[in-house]
Amino acid sequence: MKILLVEEDSRIAAYLNQGLSEAGFCVDLRRDGNQGLHSALTEAYDLVVLDVMLPGLDGWDALGAIRRAGRDVPIMLLGTRDEVDDRVKGLDLGADDYLLKPVVFDEFLVRTRTLLRRGNPGEFGTMRLADLELDLLRRRVTRSGTRIDLTAKEFSLLELLLRRQGEVLPRSLIASQVWDMNFDSDTNVIDVAICRLRSKIDDPFDVKFIRTVRRMGYVLEGPECN
Structure with a gap:
């Protein structure tokens, strides 16, 4: 299964990329919002993981653009603020999950598989x-x-x-x-x-x-x- 990971922080990006790859997923890594949005709109993914604070185009705007384009791919936001307003904003824009940094990989992997299973019934049989x-x-x-x-x-x-x-x-x-x-x-x-x-x-x-x-x-x- 193919995952688009859009993350500015090189350390976090490498950490998640390695973990997902070792778990058997195919990962495309993008480092800014414009690149991430272009990939999300032109290629097929089973899940998009979006950092909220991205250069070029932030995660909020990228998320909104993906949904306005009619893409129903599951989307997980990665944020640094543990605020109810941020979580509500993400859900209102069409996010499926919001995970707080610093990311604990075991939790991230469980949430990833949950979203994939929800978006692809039968894929995890x-x-x-x-x-x-x-x-x-x-x-x-x-x-x-x-x-x-x-x-x-x-x-x-x-x-x-x-x-x-x-x-x-x-x-x-x-x-x-x-x-x-x-x-x-x-x-x-x-x-x-x-x-x-x-x-x-x-x-x-x-x-x-x-x-x-x-x-x-x-x-x-x-x-x-x-």
């Missing part, structure tokens, strides 16, 4: 393929009832493959969706990640789900397709 289950809310994976521990990137990779099962995904698409980077044919990061994922969800079991399509990419298929 359980995805299945035969005996493979992926619990999006608890970030757990099991196969034949056995718990499988995945890193954040492995989880995101498996989620992408499950959402588009039966479809051959080129390495360039996997790189952009999971790593938020342009694919470089000289790097083997995608192949290594697939290999590690296979070692956990395929190798210990008789039926294999991940298949390599030579010169094209990878596909996740059920046993009836193999």
Whole structure:
């Protein structure tokens, strides 16, 4: 899932960006209100996180412009004033949540997932393929009832493959969706990640789900397709 983070403070931005990325989210970081507004209006996001005090265009004005443009993406405001008036102002302008700085990441992550679940019903259910289950809310994976521990990137990779099962995904698409980077044919990061994922969800079991399509990419298929 893709999140737009608009935050001026470089320390806070790096802190939230790292935490969200490690939790498996794809993050676009913008440092001022004008850049943030442009991205919010021209790209698709599952959540927008807006600092109230931004250069160029403050968070209040950016929020109002996003709502006037008809965008119903969930929006969380980050503010420094614990004042009722600020919270009411944010809600009146169309914010879905208001979180006070300094941000405690565990609380921020819970609120983020709550907004994503509210804005995307069904996005945080359980995805299945035969005996493979992926619990999006608890970030757990099991196969034949056995718990499988995945890193954040492995989880995101498996989620992408499950959402588009039966479809051959080129390495360039996997790189952009999971790593938020342009694919470089000289790097083997995608192949290594697939290999590690296979070692956990395929190798210990008789039926294999991940298949390599030579010169094209990878596909996740059920046993009836193999």
